Amino acid sequence: MFSFSKQTIKEMADHCIAENPNEACGIILGKTLLDQFKDICVNKFSIDYKDILFNSHLVDDLKLTHSNIKEILTTLTNTETQINVLDDQNLATVSASIEFVCQNGGGDIAISIVKITNTAKSPYRYQMDPQEFLDADKKADQLGLSIVGFYHSHTHSAAYPSDTDVRLAIESGWTDPYYILISLEDMDAPVVRMYQINLDESVIEKNYSLNGNPANLY
Numbered sequence: 001m002f003s004f005s006k007q008t009i010k011e012m013a014d015h016c017i018a019e020n021p022n023e024a025c026g027i028i029l030g031k032t033l034l035d036q037f038k039d040i041c042v043n044k045f046s047i048d049y050k051d052i053l054f055n056s057h058l059v060d061d062l063k064l065t066h067s068n069i070k071e072i073l074t075t076l077t078n079t080e081t082q083i084n085v086l087d088d089q090n091l092a093t094v095s096a097s098i099e100f101v102c103q104n105g106g107g108d109i110a111i112s113i114v115k116i117t118n119t120a121k122s123p124y125r126y127q128m129d130p131q132e133f134l135d136a137d138k139k140a141d142q143l144g145l146s147i148v149g150f151y152h153s154h155t156h157s158a159a160y161p162s163d164t165d166v167r168l169a170i171e172s173g174w175t176d177p178y179y180i181l182i183s184l185e186d187m188d189a190p191v192v193r194m195y196q197i198n199l200d201e202s203v204i205e206k207n208y209s210l211n212g213n214p215a216n217l218y
């Protein structure tokens, strides 16, 4: 499950309140599961970062032992789940392992936010300043982080992506990161919800956790 710190949520909400009545927008930097998988391989097992590809075979390509693999999966799922690595061919590659971790409680981690100027300066829509966006993308690279989400506020409507939000997400090609919507309909209690926007225009709400605890979204 995607996880936020309470501080990150607060920083996003504060930014949205500061820009009210106009919509605020920004980027969430963090570690994807692939980033986390790579970090462990590099730091614990001295594997070269560039050798770790999505389709790398854990044993044949990365030379990981079954005990190494179990350690990685246990760390990423944060559980002592009995993982029968030896028998489970489903865990043969990096992508299969990440899928397994995703289904067993692991997820992207939000680390920090980058506030971006809404050049539309409008209560009804947002347009991220393109130069600030590029700078943030570069900064992510330098810090070894990825863009794991985008956030923006709805100052007069619910925390749900509008048709325009869905269209822009698809047109921009950025459908891997999550979209976080912050509604200021009730200024005293901003509502923060997270969505996956797919190429087929479907919108799926995703749960997230705060400091490891499931967040109450409602």
Ligand SMILES: [Zn+2]
Residues within 6 Å of the ligand: 152, 153, 154, 160, 161, 162, 165
């Ligand atoms: Zn919107």
